[in-house]
Amino acid sequence: MRWTQAHIQTYQQAREYVDTAIIPLIPLQWGKSEKQIITMGEFTGYLSESLEKQFTGRVFLLPSFTYLTSESMEERVKRLKAWDNHFYQEGFKYIIYVTSDAEWKAAEKKLPDELLWMPASSPDSLEASQFKRLIEQQVEQIMPIFTAKWQSEPLSREN
Amino acid sequence: MSNEKRHRVSRRQFLTYTLTGVGGFMAAGMLSPMVRMALDPALEAGADSEFVSIGISEDELTDEPQRVDFQMELEDGWYTSEQARSAWIYKEGDEIIALSPTCTHLGCTVNWDSNENFPEQFYCPCHDGRFERDGTNIEGTPPTRPLDIYDVEVRDGAIYLGQINQRS
Numbered sequence: 655m656r657w658t659q660a661h662i663q664t665y666q667q668a669r670e671y672v673d674t675a676i677i678p679l680i681p682l683q684w685g686k687s688e689k690q691i692i693t694m695g696e697f698t699g700y701l702s703e704s705l706e707k708q709f710t711g712r713v714f715l716l717p718s719f720t721y722l723t724s725e726s727m728e729e730r731v732k733r734l735k736a737w738d739n740h741f742y743q744e745g746f747k748y749i750i751y752v753t754s755d756a757e758w759k760a761a762e763k764k765l766p767d768e769l770l771w772m773p774a775s776s777p778d779s780l781e782a783s784q785f786k787r788l789i790e791q792q793v794e795q796i797m798p799i800f801t802a803k804w805q806s807e808p809l810s811r812e813n
Numbered sequence: 814m815s816n817e818k819r820h821r822v823s824r825r826q827f828l829t830y831t832l833t834g835v836g837g838f839m840a841a842g843m844l845s846p847m848v849r850m851a852l853d854p855a856l857e858a859g860a861d862s863e864f865v866s867i868g869i870s871e872d873e874l875t876d877e878p879q880r881v882d883f884q885m886e887l888e889d890g891w892y893t894s895e896q897a898r899s900a901w902i903y904k905e906g907d908e909i910i911a912l913s914p915t916c917t918h919l920g921c922t923v924n925w926d927s928n929e930n931f932p933e934q935f936y937c938p939c940h941d942g943r944f945e946r947d948g949t950n951i952e953g954t955p956p957t958r959p960l961d962i963y964d965v966e967v968r969d970g971a972i973y974l975g976q977i978n979q980r981s
């Protein structure tokens with residue numbers, strides 16, 4: 655389900671089945687190497703959408719968490735934790751952060767739930783259909799991460 | 814003689830009839846394309862049973878369901894968009910069955926034979942919904958109706974899929 659009016663209606667009727675949120679983490683930067691930054695964002699966006707499509711009945715795709723690359727990691731983690739906590743309290747027991755920005759890898763342990771980091775491949779080096787195929791293959795590989803997560807107890811938040 | 818007289822048409826009447834007739838034809842000629850254009854989307858929408866090629870031929874099919882992805886053009890008024898669709902397709906004797914991969918519970922994507930505890934079944938990873946090979950939902954799992962089924966056509970050995978039908 656997505657951040658749209660139509661989907662929130664579906665959600666309200668099926669609330670007990672939807673316990674997982676996806677938050678795409680997308681960096682912003684202009685003036686230098688914006689091309690790589692945009693590639694990361696585009697890839698993360700496609701990947702999150704494909705995951706949502708695969709698991710639409712149990713997963714809610716939230717709007718992207720965006721940050722300037724100049725923002726300190728400490729500050730980003732603090733803000734992301736606030737998002738996480740809000741949605742956790744409202745019934746999303748599993749929250750997955752999807753990103754292509756490797757900087758998050760270093761902060762993984764400080765995050766309250768699962769980080770899914772995938773290196774971005776640039777869509778312009780591939781045909782559109784190949785690019786789609788690539789993302790689908792990645793989704794297939796990521797599927798077990800989701801199902802394994804659902805088999806385990808939700809991580810508790812420290813607060 | 815008097816009969817002929819009664820039927821005589823005056824010059825004024827003749828011109829009136831002729832001009833009305835010609836004017837009418839001209840008006841009709843101008844209006845009918847407009848009306849046709851205005852109604853066109855409404856007429857098209859009725860033809861929802863259009864078939865699209867899915868890029869696979871009949872002899873590539875086996876009795877094992879295989880997944881095919883294809884594009885379908887969707888028309889909404891004048892706006893046309895391409896939509897990605899998928900199907901699980903296999904042969905049951907001489908009949909070709911193409912099932913929609915969308916779980917009838919909450920819309921996740923089901924996979925064939927993907928869970929080792931439930932071989933030879935369609936399995937939905939979201940809430941453990943299961944379906945038989947022919948798409949029938951398995952009692953005791955969340956889905957309440959079978960998987961939807963596509964209209965199938967074979968033209969010169971190539972497979973074409975049409976609209977999706979709900980079963981109950």
